[in-house]
Amino acid sequence: MAIQREVGRANRYPEFLPTRLPAVIADRLGVSPDQVVVGSGATGVAMQILHTLAGPGSGWGSGWGSGFGPGSDSGSGSGSGSGSGFGSGSGSGSGSRFGSRSGFGSRSGSGSEMVLGMPTFDGYPIMAGMVGVDVVGVPLDKAGEQDLRAMSRAITSRTRLIVLCRPHNPTGTLIPERDLRRFLRTVPTHIPVILDEAYVEFLPAADRIDPRTLLSRHPNLLILRTFSKAYGLAGLRIGYALGNTALIPRVRRIQLPFGVPTFATAAVTACYAAEPELAVRVARITEERDSLREALRCTGINVPPSFANFLYLPGPRVATALRRAGIAAKAYADGSARIAVGDVDAGRAVLDAVRAVARTESR
Template identity: 30%
Template sequence: MTRLTRADLDALPAYVPGRNVADLARELGIAEAIKLASNEVPFGPLPGVAEAVMAAVGQTHRYPDLGAVALRDKLAGRLGVDADRLVTGCGSVALAELLAKATCLPGDEIVYSWRSFEAYPIIASGVGATSVRVPNDAGHGHDLTAMAEAVTDRTRLVLVCNPNNPTGTSSRKADLDRFLDAVPDDTLVVLDEAYREFVTDDDVPDGLRTYGDRPNVVVLRTLSKAWGLAGLRIGYLVAQPEVAAAVRKVLTPFSTSTVAQAAALAALDAEAEVERRCAVVISERDRVTTEVRKLFPDVPSSQANFVWLPLGDQAVAFGAACEQQGVIVRPFAGDGVRVTIGTPEENDAFLAAAEFAAKSL
């Protein structure tokens, strides 16, 4: 039979979402399961978002604004950059895909830390690029020195996830300074800052403020996490105008929906509430980290809205044991378990499940 798709994709793992809570509840015969697997915030839409969505629904028979002009202008004003440096898209991951399309031809290289965001190898393979995976350091974070050494004349893109998903670790300014100085000017460095709003370490720089003037640096952000728009998929990048213009050329037309644009505009008016919610998450993150270290002392400090349990070969068994207690976490086979910070009650349920799971390992 004639093959109709690329053979190299056979070896590519599919992106794995968090398990469906209704499925687990039905299996266990319980009223409701708890999902702490997908790094969502647990507080519902921000004030004004639901109303904006309902109003926008009445215009869904029309195509959305292709340039998302109102949203770009609002983001530009908030960030203090020119609007021509901004591109919006269907989440920051979609924008990372577009950056790969705008920079890479088959055989070019994309360098990233591993383990890091599980979409990175999918993005690289999607454009026929070669993944260059640099192992995390002993603290489960990026080894930026090794990443810089891995850059060759074939490297077109370097992805730096800061804070890192799924480990929650962060790269600090001094290390990033040395790294960016070592990367050639003709190699694009993407600072993926999807979890920036949860950072409390003053030594972890704001990529846009600190490095946004560098021609070869792009900063990715999302409204899916702290801003509570995971179900509407919207993010943005900030780059130099010529890079942003190239990304727009490969952008899927009308990929930022009318509803998503309206929701994002409303959400950006609720910044004070975002800060309040982030403070709750951060407080709970610290509490969960302290408690879970009593079971697993090597849990690293997190600057995101999740914690990482470096359980190695026990990760899948730990995740299954938590599910027996009605709590869904995200195991990464052979590496560890990522646990999203939920409400205080959800976090209490996880801690109880973790104690049960630890005894079963």
């Protein structure tokens, strides 16, 4: 209904640059509108961040954050930090079934690097290539989690951006709050960090972190969110980032004029008004997710705990089995797959497909 009411105004241009939608989001989250940038889905906002803060010639270099907070690193050398808990010792990424270090990364020759856990959302390496940023992919650990120790060690003088996902895509695993805070303290403050929270609505309340607290303590942090997942508005392309007032104006420099449709504000306002319905929908999805995970583990597939609306199924023949069964899934080079959580019947179809693999391998 909210969008239908806007159809009659479809002949009119939206705002030249969006102000109403950032204000609605800011009011909901208790931040200033100056701390919000909106765009064409989380992917569109991420692209703005890469262009303005990480890409060659962006002009965003060492020193901008030197005045932020006590104990900040001005950017020389590694950001591992003595005594941080992440700067020493060996990481667990090597030998992980989620990939080897030699299998990740891309080189553009620009000298600018982006550090992130791999595998991850496919869009990040693609966007990095588009803006000429080299990808430093740090393999996930054996539990399918982002290896924060190894990521900290990967930070160099060439690092222009770090990406963390919470929950992680594609494994659904979650960085504990204490580990996240510890990691952020190891990052030099001139290096922006994207905290991708595309699936934050699927987290239990106890695992959510107030963005105001994080932003007040980490001025180089950008929290990325979307209305495409739990809210179900993927086709409307509405995403946003929260950040410090020193970062957000920079990201807004390439805001596309007339780029946010008029109905976006109405749609977001309606979503916020329907939070009870969202809670019911999320509860139904997470209940089916947990049930399906346990059933899959009984087949011998070591599915990691997921805090999103999908499950990651590691195994060399899983993706092939799902494809042959006519099940749409995201396939990975090692044969693993990520599946979206559907209804009970969809879950049964997945189980039937992977049981066939288990029977074949047991012979």
